[in-house]
Amino acid sequence: MSQAIKPYLAALIVMGVLDALWLGLVAKDFYREQIGAQMAEQIRWAPALVFYLAYPAALVALALFPAGQPVATQVARAALVGLVAYGVYDLTNAATLRQWPLKLALADTAWGTFASTAAGAAAAWVAQRFS
Template identity: 40%
Template sequence: MSTKHLAAWAVTFAVLLVIDMAWLGFFAKGMYQQAMGELMSPQPRLAFAALFYLLYPVGLLIFAVVPGVEAQSLTRATVLGGLFGLFCYGTYDLTNLAVIRNWPLGLTFIDIGWGALVSGVAAAAGAVTLRWFVSR
């Protein structure tokens, strides 16, 4: 991985982490606790969360950031990032809806929408960073 790609990954990672932590820790915390009830672990398993936050931006780089920058389009990077989030979060939530008893339907739609939004924003930030390195 080149320096420019590592920088784009780092910005994508940081934006994703900060926005997602604000969402999960403050804005939607009560909603998730109420909707999931006993399904929600009292303490998150931080090692698994860390693995997600380290790997997910790699997917955003491969499927959104780099293609967007190659097309010289921040809009393309943002849309592809949003679609990546829609498919990834959709896979998670719809699978849970299919196999976990009492998985909340409303939470499924909110979470998929959130995944699309946060992924699009993080991909856009990564694309701006990568484009800056490419244009130097």
């Protein structure tokens, strides 16, 4: 278990920083344009905290373990986790909500894949460097 703490922290930090930049600065207006009326006026911190603590743990568990895989394999698995996790979320929303444009689903899935890949790469690097 202690073998996963440092990679988890790396994934947590990278995912948190990237998502804060993406949602807070880069794509803030994009989301508002696409689903403005559906957005909460204030961030609901409890569900956000659960996601940002749990997702990097799942990412590390699914991408890095069992240990001993090549880093390229671990990073590719992190990308796959991101594609599946964000794809399921966005495509389910596109299928069930009145206003979840395909443009948003594709952009958000691409973002989640990128952020998960970066977080997984950081975790893999830390695991390799500090194991």
